[in-house]
Amino acid sequence: MSELLQATWGGVLAGSVYGLMAVGLTLIWGAVRLLNLAHGALYVAGAYAAWTVINVGLPLAVGIPAAVIAAGALGYGMHATIIRPMLGRPGWDSASIIATVGVGIALQAAILLIFGPRVKQLPAVVSGSTVISSVRISYQGLVIVLVAVVSLVALFFYLRSSRQGMAIRAISQHMDAAALMGVPVHRTYALVMIISAGLAGLAGVLLSSVLFLSPTSGFTPMIIALLVTIFGGLGSVKGTIVAAYLIGMLEASVQVYLGGAWALPALFGFIIFMLIVRPSGLFGVPEAQRL
Amino acid sequence: MTTSQSNPPRAVDLIDRAAAPWRSPKWGAVSSLGVLALVLPIVLLRFGAGTFMVHLLITFFLWSVVAQSWNLVLGVSGIYSFAQIALFAVGGWVTGVLSMSYGWNPWLSLALAPIVTTAAALVIGLPSLRLRGVYVVLLTLAFHELLRNYVTNGPRVISGGGYGLIGVPRLDFGPLSSFSHLVPSYYLALFFFAVATFAIWWVFQSPIGVAFAALRDSEGYAIGRGIDQFRIKLFLFGFSAFFTGLAGGLMTHYLGSISQSIFAFSVLINVLAMIVIGGWGSFGGPILGTALLLGLQEGLRDLADFRTLVLGLALASVAVLAPSGLWPKLRDGFRDFLDESPDDEEESDQGRDLLVDTAETSEHGSGAQSVAPD
Numbered sequence: 110m111s112e113l114l115q116a117t118w119g120g121v122l123a124g125s126v127y128g129l130m131a132v133g134l135t136l137i138w139g140a141v142r143l144l145n146l147a148h149g150a151l152y153v154a155g156a157y158a159a160w161t162v163i164n165v166g167l168p169l170a171v172g173i174p175a176a177v178i179a180a181g182a183l184g185y186g187m188h189a190t191i192i193r194p195m196l197g198r199p200g201w202d203s204a205s206i207i208a209t210v211g212v213g214i215a216l217q218a219a220i221l222l223i224f225g226p227r228v229k230q231l232p233a234v235v236s237g238s239t240v241i242s243s244v245r246i247s248y249q250g251l252v253i254v255l256v257a258v259v260s261l262v263a264l265f266f267y268l269r270s271s272r273q274g275m276a277i278r279a280i281s282q283h284m285d286a287a288a289l290m291g292v293p294v295h296r297t298y299a300l301v302m303i304i305s306a307g308l309a310g311l312a313g314v315l316l317s318s319v320l321f322l323s324p325t326s327g328f329t330p331m332i333i334a335l336l337v338t339i340f341g342g343l344g345s346v347k348g349t350i351v352a353a354y355l356i357g358m359l360e361a362s363v364q365v366y367l368g369g370a371w372a373l374p375a376l377f378g379f380i381i382f383m384l385i386v387r388p389s390g391l392f393g394v395p396e397a398q399r400l
Numbered sequence: 401m402t403t404s405q406s407n408p409p410r411a412v413d414l415i416d417r418a419a420a421p422w423r424s425p426k427w428g429a430v431s432s433l434g435v436l437a438l439v440l441p442i443v444l445l446r447f448g449a450g451t452f453m454v455h456l457l458i459t460f461f462l463w464s465v466v467a468q469s470w471n472l473v474l475g476v477s478g479i480y481s482f483a484q485i486a487l488f489a490v491g492g493w494v495t496g497v498l499s500m501s502y503g504w505n506p507w508l509s510l511a512l513a514p515i516v517t518t519a520a521a522l523v524i525g526l527p528s529l530r531l532r533g534v535y536v537v538l539l540t541l542a543f544h545e546l547l548r549n550y551v552t553n554g555p556r557v558i559s560g561g562g563y564g565l566i567g568v569p570r571l572d573f574g575p576l577s578s579f580s581h582l583v584p585s586y587y588l589a590l591f592f593f594a595v596a597t598f599a600i601w602w603v604f605q606s607p608i609g610v611a612f613a614a615l616r617d618s619e620g621y622a623i624g625r626g627i628d629q630f631r632i633k634l635f636l637f638g639f640s641a642f643f644t645g646l647a648g649g650l651m652t653h654y655l656g657s658i659s660q661s662i663f664a665f666s667v668l669i670n671v672l673a674m675i676v677i678g679g680w681g682s683f684g685g686p687i688l689g690t691a692l693l694l695g696l697q698e699g700l701r702d703l704a705d706f707r708t709l710v711l712g713l714a715l716a717s718v719a720v721l722a723p724s725g726l727w728p729k730l731r732d733g734f735r736d737f738l739d740e741s742p743d744d745e746e747e748s749d750q751g752r753d754l755l756v757d758t759a760e761t762s763e764h765g766s767g768a769q770s771v772a773p774d
Contacts, residue, residue, distance in 0.1 A: 144534050191720055200723050202533065206480065207676050208719035214669055215712030222705055328665065332545065335538050343534065370553060377542040381527055384535060 111243040116362040122250050122319075124357025125257035129312035130334035131341070131349045132264060133305035139281040139344035140301045141192060143205050147213035148309050148334065149327030150220075155180040155310020156317040156326075157220055160229055169234045169318070173256070176314035177307040184306025187212055188299045196298070221324040231318040253315045260311060261350055264304070268346060277301055281344060329373075333360075336380050341391050348392025434594070441586050454586050458654060460694050461593035465647045467674040467686035468600050469640035474672075475681030476609065477636050478616035480533055483524055483540035484644055485668045486547045491517045491645030492652035492662070493551060493558065496565040499653075501557045506571050510649045517645025518638045525637040529630060548663040564659030571653045585654050592650060596643045597687070603639065604683050612636060616681075666708060673711055677718050679725030688727050 130152065137145050158179035159172030191208045195201060233249035240246070268274040276297045279287040288294045313322075316330065333356065341352030356376065363375040383390075440457070444450035470484040491513040498509035528539040551558055560566060573584040603609050614622035615629050623629055652658045661667075670693060678689020693711075700707050718725060 138534070144537065146537075191716065195720055198723070203475075203478065203480075203680065204719045204723040206537075207672070207680075208716045210669065210672065211712045211715030211717075211719060213712070214666075215709055215716065218706075218708035218712055222709065325665070332538075332541060335534075335541075339535060339538055370549070373549065374546055377539075377546060380542070381539065384531060384539070385527060388531060388535070 112365050114242060114244045116365040118244055118246055119361030120358030121254055123360055124354035125254045126312050126316045127333055127337050127357055128261055128350050128353035129257050129308045130330055131337035131353050132346055133308040134334050135338045135344055135346060135349045136301055136305045140277055141298055145209050147209040149331030150213040150216035151180045151183055151306045151309040152313035152330055153220060153324060153327040154183055154216055156313035156322050157224055159314040160231055169232060173314050176310040180310025181303040181307035184302040185299055188302040192298055193295060217324050229322045233318055249318060273300060336376060339390055340380060340383060342389055345392040348390060352391055437590055441583055454582055458586055458589045460690055461589040462647045462651050464687050464690035465593055465596045466644050467671055467690050469643045470671060471675045471686040472636055472640045475675060477612045477633060479633060480537045481540045482537060483543045486544040487517050487521055487641045487644045488648035489662050490520050491648030492658040495649040496568045496652045496658055497557055500565055500568050506569050506653055513649030514642045514646040518642045521637050521641030525634050529633045552660050566657045568652055568656050570656055601683060673715050676715055677725060679727030682727045685725045685727035
C-alpha cells in the first residue's frame, strides 16, 4: 500500500514538471511545426537564472519569475534569429531542427563557461515535510505541484478563451487562413516561443530544487518531454497534460517496484509499443486527417 | 555516349549521363588525389610533426566515412536518425569484446562488426522507419540512450567496469607491422575510405540515390511514381550502418580502446556539424566538413572551452544563413571559375542538377528549365 502511495506521489510530482516541459514543446510543434531541440537548454537557462538571483540574496519566490523571464527572453531571441528569417523557406523541416540543436549547444556551452561544471542545487521555498502513511511528502514537492497545476490550468484557459489564445489555435490549425483573417502571424509565433520557453524555464527552476543542476541536466527532461508529447498526441495540449501525468506515474512505479535504472528503458519500451499500436498518440489526430 | 557530339544535346542524353557518371569520372582529379594520398605519409614521416599528421589523417578517413554515411540517412533521405554514433559504438564494441575477451583474431572480429551493426540498424529501422520526422528523432535518441545505459551498467565483459574497453589488440599486419604500426594503419584507413566513398558516391548517383532525393523532396509524388519508401529507407539505413560499424571497428583497433565517452552528446554534435557545415545532402559536403572540423579542432586547441560555443553558433548560423552548407557554394564558385570552357563537363553537370541535387537547385532553382533546349 505504501509503495503504491509512494509511486502515486512520485508520479504526480514528476508528471507536473514534465507537463510544463512537454506543453511548451507541443505548443511550438502545433503552431510553428518546429521541433525545438533547444528546449532542454532553455530549462537549464531558467534554472541558472534563478540560481543567480538566489545567490545575490533574494528568495526563491523572486527566483521563479526571474527564471520564467530569462527563459522567455531567450525564446523571443530564438524567434527573432531563427524562426522569423527561416519560416516558409524550402527545407524548413531539417534546417530548423539543426538550428535549434545549434542554439541548444551554444546556450549550454555559454552556461558552462559562465557558471562552471560544478553541480549546484537550488534551495527549497519551504522546508520540512509531512508523512502520510509512511510516505514522506515534502512541502517543497507540494509547492511544485501547486505551481505547475496552476500554470497548466491557466494556460489551458488562456488558450481556450483569450483573444491571443484563439489566435494561437487559429494559426496552428491553418496558418494561411489565419493570416488572411487578420491574425498577426509573426507576433503570435513570438508569443508562442515566449510562453513555451517560459514554461521550460519554470520547469527548470522547479525541478532543480529537487534534483541537482548542471549545464547538461536538461537533456533527460527534454527527452522525456518529447516522449510525453508524442504519447499525448503531437500538437494536443490536453493530451499532453494527461500524458505527462500518466508517464510520470509509469516512471515512478517502475522506480518503486523495479529500481531506478529501469525507468528510462521501460518508458522507451512503452512508447515504442504505443507507436506501433496507436501512432497518433492519446488525443492526436492522425496525420492524414490533419492535412 | 556516342551522341555527345550532337548539338544541341538531347535532354535524355544528359539525364542518362548524369544518372551514370561513373562511366565518365574525372580520372585526372581522382588519380592525382589518390597518388597524393599514397605518397603523403612517406613524405610526412620525414618531418618532426609527421607522426601526428598521419594520425590526424587516419582520424579524418574514419570519421569522414561516418559523416558520409550519416549524411546519406539524414541529408539525402531526410530520415532524422540520431542513432549513427550508437551504431559506430556497436561496431567498436562487437569487435573489441570479441577480440579482447574472447580471443578472436582481430581481423575476423573486425569482419563481424559491420554485419552485427547492420543487423542492429535493421532492428531499429523496422519500428522507426514506418514513422516520420519527430518520432524517428525520439526513437533513435532512445536507442542511443539505452545503448549508453547498457554499455555503462551491463555485464563486466562489455562495460569494463564503466571504463569501456581498454587494451583491445591491434590489427596484425604480418611482416608489414615490423617497422611501424602507423603506416599500415594509414593505408588500411585510406583503402577503407576510398572503398566507402566510392560506394556512397555510387549510391548517390544511381537510380536508388535519385529515389532517395525524390522521397525527401516530395514524398507524395515519389510514392505516386511507385517508389517503395519503406524498403528503400531500410536499405539505406542498413547500407549506412554497414560502413559506420566498420569505421567503429577500425577506430577501436587503431586506438586500442573504446569508452563510454563516445556516447557524449558533443560527439554526436561534432559529426552533425561536419555534415551541416560541409553541406547537408550533398556528396562532397561531409568530406569537406570533416576536414574543416578536424582542422578547427586542432587550430582551436587553445580555445578549448569556447569550442563548443563556437560550434553551436556555427551550426545555427549555417542552418539559418546557408542551409545547403559550404560545399555547394564552393563547387559553384569553382565551376564559375572554370566557366571559360563550357563543353561536355558543363552539360553533364546540368543534367546532374536536374536529377540529384534537388536540395541545392531549389536555391538556384532553374535546374529543370535549363535542360530543355528544344
